[in-house]
Amino acid sequence: MEVKTSLLDNMIGVGDMVLLEPLTEESFIDNLRKRFDHSEIYTYIGSVVISLNPYKSLPIFTADKVEEYRNRNFYELSPHIYALADEAYRSLRDQDKDQCILITGESGAGKTEASKLVMSYVAAVCGKGQEVNKVKEQLLQSNPVLEAFGNAKTVRNDNSSRFGKYMDIEFDFKGDPMGGVISNYLLEKSRVVKQPRGERNFHIFYQLLSGASEDLLKKLKLDRDFSKYNYLSLDSATVNGLDDAANFRTVRNAMQIVGFMEDEVQSVLELVAAVLKLGNIEFKPESRVNGFDESRVKDKNDLKEMCELLGIEQSVLERAFSFRTVEAKMEKVSTTLNVAQAYYARDALAKNLYSRLFSWLVNRINESIKSKTRKKVMGVLDIYGFEIFEDNSFEQFIINYCNEKLQQIFIELTLREEQEEYIREGIEWTNIEYFNNAIICDLIENNQNGILAMLDEECLRPGNVTDETFLEKLNTVCAYHQHFESRRSKNSKFLTDHSLPHNCFRIQHYAGKVLYRVEGFVDKNNDLLYRDLSQAMYKANHSLMKLLFPEGNPAKVNLKRPPTAGFQFKASVGTLMKNLQTKNPNYIRCIKPNDKKAPHIFTESLVCHQVRYLGLMENVRVRRAGYAFRQPYEPCLERYKMLCKQTWPHWKGPAREGVEVLLTELQVSPEEFSYGRSKIFIRNPRTLFFLEEKRRQCLEDLATLIQKIYRGWKCRTHFLLLKKSQVVVAAWYRRYAQQKKYQKIRSSTIVVQSYIRGWKVGVRREYRKFFRANAGKKIYNFTIQRIVQKYFLGLKKTLPSMSPIDKTWPVRPYLFLDNTHKQLQRIFHLWRCKKYRSQFTDEKKSVYEEKLEASQLFKDKKTLYPSSVSQPFKGDYLDINKNPKYQKLSSAVEEKVLLADVVNKINRANGKGAPRVFLLTKSNFVLADQKTGQVKASVPLPDLSSVSVSTQSDGFFALKLKEGSASAAKGDFLLSSDHLIEIITKLHRTGAATTDQIGVDISDEFLVQFKQDKVCVKFVQGTLKNGGTAACKRKNNKLLEVSVPSP
């Protein structure tokens, strides 16, 4: 289980000075000491880290510690520089805020060490990968290179940075380092030629002489013995705990990692060797005729070796040390140099050579670590610390000015800006007093009357300019400045101050008073190198030398003075300050516990002094009265909106109200925050951590959700792919399997086939004789059978309809079936007629019988017949039984009436017809009056002998009675009817059933017996008047003529 420690756990003193009670300077120092004694070198003031130099290695910078502080909240663990580095890195990575780590403190307080710790922590926690690791390694390895060339042992610090360094580490959007840019500030180059007592030249000289192989030394024409070199001080050539030889190997290795080529390293070392050689060149005076001394190189060996090293023509350099060419307005004047001037020229060359080499190194490193993409930046500032030496010169002045500026930015951002912000935001606030060093900065950098401006003015002034004239100028201009002190100033206050030598001025810096000796100020500010020298250097047959002295190119003679050192420095510091102000600052305030560079010693006065000038007490006070954290409403809402339902995912109203809703919802107690005009102020880090923790949890949930959906999608896509592939594989496999199976079956079939064929061949051979005899017949029979079968089956399908009158019949397919075909047609017809008949009822049958009889009687005999075929034989046309008109008549006729119709009885006298009801029963036929229904005649059928009709289409018929019968007395009847065929047929049938046949005569002339007379009825064809069917006319007594229409 993870054990959570806290700032408050196992605390020695208090980890955060904000919690100190009571807050006095005494308790503050006491707390620092208590913690220092327990090796707790880090203490917080809110988010500012105070770091005490332990002067011993502590087990708190291990990989385990890195892991412990990784991704933990600032106040969660005991104070550590890693906590600050982690906070800065996370805020850079997660919130896209550019960061800067400002490390301040005096020389030896531990700034450089702190900067390295920050860098190594960031390198350990940021992303990994081949490319990223290479970048990290290059960034880290730039340190040993720059330290070797830019650091030196001083009385204050065995590894004192003699240059200012600001490094931008560049990250991509993920927080992986992509590269960096290093800016260097004014190297203390005077150290190259002269070191104060107890101090050393830059490390690289000692490292080279101690660590180089014999071979290399030989190549560089060097001797391992330090004492052989004028530029190396001897009293502290070796430093305790510093292994120069080992460090040389480290540096060479680092140069290789950073990306230096072997020949580049060689060139660099040649230049270092050249500087040492240069220091050994000595001069002697040589009297000239004009009485002046001219300098001459004493022992030319070193000069020769140096020229060989750099590929310079010896005579050119030699001349440059004896003569100086001054160019003014197209004129060239050559003057001789005396010995002092020659030494000055030599040292100037050495200093320039070395400082330019250093700048080249920085640029070369920058080239290697240059990043392609740059999204976020973390700047680490490690500048030379504030220093007070016995003898302070221009360099210290510059270094201390830089520290003043840093203090200023600290004041600006933590004390002034913070307090002003509370007021601006309308938060209740009681002002806290602090010392603002802006006034000191102004003393130094003011463009009109600042010390640097005065110095520049002096340097540029024509006439006799010396360091003394510069001091005089200061004495006039700055006399009344509160922080400026000088013996000869117009301010009489210092006239008797014996601690102030005449050639010095003193500045009351924020960190203490520093006495500056003016000697060298003008020269160092001018930073002049005789043109003869730079031209000699440019002529060198050495690639690096040419690069370092571009102004020596005769083609680029520039008479303009280069900007002064002070001017350049002021400008670069100004740019740096502006740059720092755009980033989120993180402070590490380094404190030096003692002056002895020794562990376990806590010099209270020294610490107290630092605490005072660093303004740490004020820092605590502002912090205690104020709020630990502030943020504009918009980003605050954006960051925490997921913690409350009302604000997630979008808040519609003003951001401030959103934040209010959010904090109320989260039940943060009201004294924990204040609402400013544009920002929310959170009092305790605890509250911030609470919010952060909640956010973290919430983000985890959201991440899980996203993960879940993504995983689901991924699985599904994978599954679908698998499925698709499986289908393809299966299809191919099935194809393959089927192919195999088919091939197997095929080959088996071929085997079986071949066996069968073989067998058949055998069988055939054996049975061939039998086949010949029988096969033809069998095949014939079979074929015939098949044809007949096919014929029958085909016939079955193509049979004509069942109608007896349908004459169609399928075409005969084969000639040999002709007979059968005809027979079948006949049989089929008979069969369907039978079928047809079998449907008839008795009633219908008798109707057809009647019709059949009519056909037998009249077909082809009487023209009328065909028109009767379609008429049904209704029989009772009068509805005799039902019609009331004929009630009497029907009751008079006893038998069933077979036929009742109205007929015309032809009058023999005129041939006209009179309507009569004609009834036929089984035994009689009756004629009755149509109107009255009175029976006029009733004739038993046996009395009827025959019926006569014409062959024409008329309806006349004569009923002839048997002579001698009872009914014959009245004579025959000549009648006409529309239903002639039916009446005759029925009469015939009924007569046949009861008596003998009643004969039917069909002739166009017949005789009718009217009472006694026989009258001939004759049918003639003609045209009829009224379009009727027939007309009867009496021609004479014996003849009745019936006209019928011709067909």
Ligand SMILES: Nc1ncnc2c1ncn2[C@@H]1O[C@H](COP(=O)(O)OP(=O)(O)OP(=O)(O)O)[C@@H](O)[C@H]1O
């Ligand atoms: N955290 C630390 N642990 C152990 N020793 C330290 C630590 N910090 C500093 N030191 C010791 O103090 C010495 C001086 O530290 P450092 O070089 O960082 O000082 P500085 O502030 O950079 O000084 P300058 O301004 O002169 O460059 C180091 O060489 C080292 O011996």
Ligand SMILES: [Mg+2]
């Ligand atoms: Mg340093």
